[in-house]
Amino acid sequence: MRPLHNIVICLQYKFLNRNLLSFHRYDRHFSLDNCCTRKKMEAVNFVTFQRELKIQGYRRFTNISSLTSVNASFSKMKYTSFNTGTELSGQYKTSSISCPTSYMRTGSQGFFSGKHILKYQKNVKDTDNFDECDDEPEDFEDEEYGDMVKRVLHLPEMGHQVLVVQPYVKWGSAKKRSTTPELQLAEAVALIGTLQRWKVVDKVKIALYSLGKKSLFGTGNLEMLKKRICKDKQITAVFISTDILRGIQHRELEEVFGVPVYDRYMVVIQIFREHAITKEAKLQIAMAEIPYLRMRIKGLVEGAADHHGGGVSSIGGAGETHIEIRRRLLNTREMKLKRMLEKVRNQRTLLRNRRQRLEYPVIAVVGYTNAGKTSLIKALTGERELEPKDHLFATLDVTVHAGILPSRLKVLYVDTVGFISDIPSNLIESFVATLEDAMLADVVVHVCDVSHPDYRAQAETVTSTLRSLHLSSHLLDNILVVGNKTDLLPEGTEIEDLNCDVLVSSVTNQGLDDLVMQLNKTVLKATGRHALNVRVLMGGEEVRWLYKNAAVTEVTADSRDSQYLVLKVVISEAQLRKFQHNFIKR
Numbered sequence: 001m002r003p004l005h006n007i008v009i010c011l012q013y014k015f016l017n018r019n020l021l022s023f024h025r026y027d028r029h030f031s032l033d034n035c036c037t038r039k040k041m042e043a044v045n046f047v048t049f050q051r052e053l054k055i056q057g058y059r060r061f062t063n064i065s066s067l068t069s070v071n072a073s074f075s076k077m078k079y080t081s082f083n084t085g086t087e088l089s090g091q092y093k094t095s096s097i098s099c100p101t102s103y104m105r106t107g108s109q110g111f112f113s114g115k116h117i118l119k120y121q122k123n124v125k126d127t128d129n130f131d132e133c134d135d136e137p138e139d140f141e142d143e144e145y146g147d148m149v150k151r152v153l154h155l156p157e158m159g160h161q162v163l164v165v166q167p168y169v170k171w172g173s174a175k176k177r178s179t180t181p182e183l184q185l186a187e188a189v190a191l192i193g194t195l196q197r198w199k200v201v202d203k204v205k206i207a208l209y210s211l212g213k214k215s216l217f218g219t220g221n222l223e224m225l226k227k228r229i230c231k232d233k234q235i236t237a238v239f240i241s242t243d244i245l246r247g248i249q250h251r252e253l254e255e256v257f258g259v260p261v262y263d264r265y266m267v268v269i270q271i272f273r274e275h276a277i278t279k280e281a282k283l284q285i286a287m288a289e290i291p292y293l294r295m296r297i298k299g300l301v302e303g304a305a306d307h308h309g310g311g312v313s314s315i316g317g318a319g320e321t322h323i324e325i326r327r328r329l330l331n332t333r334e335m336k337l338k339r340m341l342e343k344v345r346n347q348r349t350l351l352r353n354r355r356q357r358l359e360y361p362v363i364a365v366v367g368y369t370n371a372g373k374t375s376l377i378k379a380l381t382g383e384r385e386l387e388p389k390d391h392l393f394a395t396l397d398v399t400v401h402a403g404i405l406p407s408r409l410k411v412l413y414v415d416t417v418g419f420i421s422d423i424p425s426n427l428i429e430s431f432v433a434t435l436e437d438a439m440l441a442d443v444v445v446h447v448c449d450v451s452h453p454d455y456r457a458q459a460e461t462v463t464s465t466l467r468s469l470h471l472s473s474h475l476l477d478n479i480l481v482v483g484n485k486t487d488l489l490p491e492g493t494e495i496e497d498l499n500c501d502v503l504v505s506s507v508t509n510q511g512l513d514d515l516v517m518q519l520n521k522t523v524l525k526a527t528g529r530h531a532l533n534v535r536v537l538m539g540g541e542e543v544r545w546l547y548k549n550a551a552v553t554e555v556t557a558d559s560r561d562s563q564y565l566v567l568k569v570v571i572s573e574a575q576l577r578k579f580q581h582n583f584i585k586r
């Protein structure tokens with residue numbers, strides 16, 4: 001028998017109504033005959049175990065569904081299937097058997113002798129059970145889940161060589177009038193280019209009557225695409241640049257093409273996964289992925305049912321177990337992520353409250369991806385650490401940067417995740433929380449890349465996304481549209497036609513002075529602040545009061561009477577009234 005090294009068998013089962021995991025290590029070889037005698041069983045929670053494995057130098061660690069899945073939910077299952085999984089093929093021997101649960105429970109080498117039960121109960125008390133394991137809140141990466149994602153979505157480590165297909169509706173009400181198929185195709189190619197190790201090897205746009213057909217394309221186009229894929233052996237996947245493919249469409253296309261098929265939802269999630277840095281963004285993405293996986297897993301079940309000419313039950317024991325395990329994995333993960341997100345958000349609310357107490361006006365900078373939001377904030381604040389990139393979705397984390405307006409008022413600029421057209425609203429919604437800061441802003445700066453041939457359609461996407469975020473009407477009144485990248489505009493461009501409040505270049509700084517003046521005005525208006533000159537007696541109580549309760553931005557001696565000072569102040573409406581009450585009406 002071929003020796004098997006560093007293999008970990010993981011069992012997931014229900015005991016006393018709790019989900020538990022147990023792990024078995026096989027350091028030398030593994031055979032089904034001795035799997036019970038050789039076992040070294042521990043009921044530990046997943047995170048603890050992973051940590052332990054890492055400490056012990058286990059590198060090739062595969063778990064549950066990819067190596068062995070045992071579902072021994074006593075109440076429901078009549079038998080348990082061992083499935084040592086195809087992932088081990090080549091390097092390891094693979095096999096699969098089913099054995100009755102009773103064997104596991106009562107056999108002489110059985111899993112659950114009285115001693116073991118005591119041990120489990122103790123463990124359940126000592127460490128949290130799987131559902132609630134939270135002893136390492138930083139870590140929500142779950143190898144087992146990751147394996148499942150890779151398998152359901154066919155994501156190989158080495159990336160993909162992609163055929164990009166841009167479908168577009170040529171006639172009727174569904175036709176997009178604000179952009180062209182060529183520009184849409186260019187964006188689709190750029191999206192794939194953003195993914196590490198994914199490469200576009202071929203691209204095509206296809207006119208359709210509607211996007212609702214069962215196999216999306218007609219027979220002619222399907223045949224053409226199939227031939228193209230067969231001919232070009234490089235192609236390992238197809239990206240259909242539409243927001244989301246229905247289950248049936250996805251299935252039909254994968255079947256015809258014989259390679260994995262992706263839609264924009266999936267590709268955008270992949271990009272987000274690769275680029276997210278903060279925990280919140282990572283959690284957000286992990287959450288956004290779950291409904292998508294559910295849909296695809298459901299598609300697999302329906303597909304299998306179609307093939308077997310019957311319902312789900314006809315798939316057979318092992319298949320059914322797999323799907324159930326996947327569903328449970330998703331549910332468990334979803335609950336865990338929700339809890340973690342809530343924690344992170346509570347922290348953020350605290351921060352936000354603190355910021356509000358400090359009363360800094362907040363300017364949210366939003367816009368289409370790659371429009372230059374980060375560059376503009378960098379130009380306005382001089383912050384060196386900000387890193388603009390020529391990438392779609394370079395920024396995936398909402399960050400806050402302090403700046404000063406001409407009235408010397410300190411403001412906070414919020415850098416946000418870029419918007420993009422044709423992604424399903426639930427994907428956007430999962431980022432709404434990230435945009436909460438934007439929604440609570442005093443002023444919104446909408447950055448457009450006016451040098452982009454598709455900038456009007458991009459601006460429309462941003463405006464409609466903002467609308468869907470239910471911004472307050474107050475905030476909607478305080479949106480400043482900034483046309484960026486004017487240095488790239490072709491000569492002779494009609495500036496008036498660009499429909500922007502201010503035109504700037506974040507690279508040459510052209511127009512920035514104008515922008516900060518306008519921002520100053522808008523911020524003062526939006527926050528009900530006044531910029532005033534106040535004449536006060538030198539060393540008087542008014543001076544002290546103003547320094548304490550308003551922003552004093554400039555002090556000059558009164559040229560007519562040197563006993564007096566002229567203070568330039570920015571003051572809120574409420575404080576102004578207090579000032580008048582305290583000092584003027586007296």
Ligand SMILES: Nc1nc2c(ncn2[C@@H]2O[C@H](COP(=O)(O)OP(=O)(O)OP(=O)(O)O)[C@@H](O)[C@H]2O)c(=O)[nH]1
Binds near residue numbers: 374390394488
């Ligand atoms: N020529 C020129 N390039 C610019 C200007 N502003 C930004 N860029 C470039 O455009 C690219 C995108 O800039 P970012 O600031 O990262 O854009 P963003 O809107 O933050 O993008 P995401 O975070 O990906 O949504 C970078 O390569 C910038 O150098 C500009 O005014 N002129």
Ligand SMILES: [Mg+2]
Binds near residue numbers: 373375394
């Ligand atoms: Mg950015």
